[in-house]
Amino acid sequence: MMAYLLKGVSILGAAPTDLHISDGVISAEPAGQDAEVIDASGLVALPGLVDVHTHLREPGREDAETVETGSRAAALGGYTAVCAMANTSPVADTAGVVEQVWRLGREAGLVDVQPIGAVTVGLAGKQMAELGAMASSAAGVRIFSDDGFCVADPKLMRRALEYVKAFDGVIAQHAEEPRLTEGAQMHEGEVSTRLGLTGWPAVAEEAIIARDVLLAEHVGSRLHVCHVSTAGSVEVLRQAKARGVRVTAEVTPHHLLLTDELASGYDPVFKVNPPLRTRKDVEALRQALLDGVIDVVATDHAPHAVQDKECEWSYARPGMLGLETALPIVLSVFGPKWELIADRMSIAPARIAGLDSHGGDLTRAGTPANLTLVDPAARWVVDPAELASRSRNTPYAGHTLPGRIVATFLRGEATVLDGKAVK
Numbered sequence: 001m002m003a004y005l006l007k008g009v010s011i012l013g014a015a016p017t018d019l020h021i022s023d024g025v026i027s028a029e030p031a032g033q034d035a036e037v038i039d040a041s042g043l044v045a046l047p048g049l050v051d052v053h054t055h056l057r058e059p060g061r062e063d064a065e066t067v068e069t070g071s072r073a074a075a076l077g078g079y080t081a082v083c084a085m086a087n088t089s090p091v092a093d094t095a096g097v098v099e100q101v102w103r104l105g106r107e108a109g110l111v112d113v114q115p116i117g118a119v120t121v122g123l124a125g126k127q128m129a130e131l132g133a134m135a136s137s138a139a140g141v142r143i144f145s146d147d148g149f150c151v152a153d154p155k156l157m158r159r160a161l162e163y164v165k166a167f168d169g170v171i172a173q174h175a176e177e178p179r180l181t182e183g184a185q186m187h188e189g190e191v192s193t194r195l196g197l198t199g200w201p202a203v204a205e206e207a208i209i210a211r212d213v214l215l216a217e218h219v220g221s222r223l224h225v226c227h228v229s230t231a232g233s234v235e236v237l238r239q240a241k242a243r244g245v246r247v248t249a250e251v252t253p254h255h256l257l258l259t260d261e262l263a264s265g266y267d268p269v270f271k272v273n274p275p276l277r278t279r280k281d282v283e284a285l286r287q288a289l290l291d292g293v294i295d296v297v298a299t300d301h302a303p304h305a306v307q308d309k310e311c312e313w314s315y316a317r318p319g320m321l322g323l324e325t326a327l328p329i330v331l332s333v334f335g336p337k338w339e340l341i342a343d344r345m346s347i348a349p350a351r352i353a354g355l356d357s358h359g360g361d362l363t364r365a366g367t368p369a370n371l372t373l374v375d376p377a378a379r380w381v382v383d384p385a386e387l388a389s390r391s392r393n394t395p396y397a398g399h400t401l402p403g404r405i406v407a408t409f410l411r412g413e414a415t416v417l418d419g420k421a422v423k
């Protein structure tokens with residue numbers, strides 16, 4: 001196993017120091033002559049990023065992404081663990097499918113791939129899937145979600161919340177009241193009216209979050225809210241947290257930056273669920289992330305094949321790439337707030353997902369060496385053709401972003417060096 005010496009690195013923005021990695025952990029001692037020395041002056045070390053919301057598309061849509069290509073995109077984005085959403089084909093609603101995804105992740109060996117199990121059979125919202133069997137499978141599923149669809153039936157949602165309490169699982173809800181979003185193409189507001197597109201009202205999200213925090217409070221279980229997108233949702237979460245409800249929430253980089261005005265050009269690269277909202281929502285989401293009302297940044301990395309994106313707006317699939325641009329976008333929005341970034345993109349997501357070996361303290365000997373090195377001074381231009389993802393649907397093509405991932409280590413092994421994937 002390789003040993004590394006990261007010379008002159010700044011851990012979370014602190015004064016430069018030498019960081020030793022050997023035997024897969026942070027070490028107090030220099031590893032000796034054999035250690036590979038990396039000049040890390042000017043670079044910032046963060047615990048490896050953890051994404052609680054990634055779509056890897058395998059099995060079923062390997063033309064859009066595979067576990068391997070998505071893992072490579074993740075490592076290049078500074079991630080050491082991703083939670084793979086269940087809306088694959090077949091759906092990840094059995095121990096067999098989650099184990100398959102987990103095994104493919106191990107084979108790729110670039111990040112820890114932690115499968116998310118479906119809440120309901122086939123994501124159909126009718127019958128609870130075998131949550132216990134997925135939890136006790138080799139994949140050890142802890143997060144369950146019908147993402148892409150909302151668990152709209154309140155009785156089913158209640159039962160699922162009750163069921164996962166037995167193994168400290170969490171239900172990650174895609175909050176969208178389906179009766180309020182029928183035919184919706186974008187955020188309901190001034191822009192949708194002007195464009196003549198059917199709107200997805202903010203209340204469709206807020207009503208489900210309000211219902212679900214009450215259900216979670218009632219049964220004393222853990223709820224996680226996926227991709228929060230509205231100012232009203234933030235207020236519901238703020239109140240629930242103040243009451244002590246066991247709720248966590250995520251926001252995507254794109255909802256922290258982009259607005260519904262971008263739909264004006266009818267370019268489907270900006271079509272996403274939940275939709276891009278207004279400037280007021282963006283401001284509220286930023287504040288909520290700073291306050292901790294929103295716990296984590298999650299990418300909702302949603303690769304789509306060319307034919308599913310480069311078509312007329314109403315036919316295009318919703319979703320955008322996220323893994324390779326998440327940290328630069330967060331840096332561009334918040335600046336070098338490294339403690340905040342480490343918490344919201346690594347420590348808190350690792351805790352939510354129960355990934356104990358991630359999000360560790362890099363100043364402590366013995367911490368698993370899951371980390372990433374960022375060059376905050378580097379600027380780069382997003383070229384979709386250069387992304388490692390198999391898909392090209394990034395909303396940031398041509399944008400100049402701050403912050404380049406120079407290296408990523410998974411249990412002490414480099415997955416990225418000099419900004420390039422090792423395998």
Ligand SMILES: NC(=O)N[C@@H](CC(=O)O)C(=O)O
Nearest residue numbers: 055147148272273302318319
């Ligand atoms: N977030 C997205 O816009 N798309 C997701 C599923 C979904 O939430 O619709 C996908 O799987 O593509």
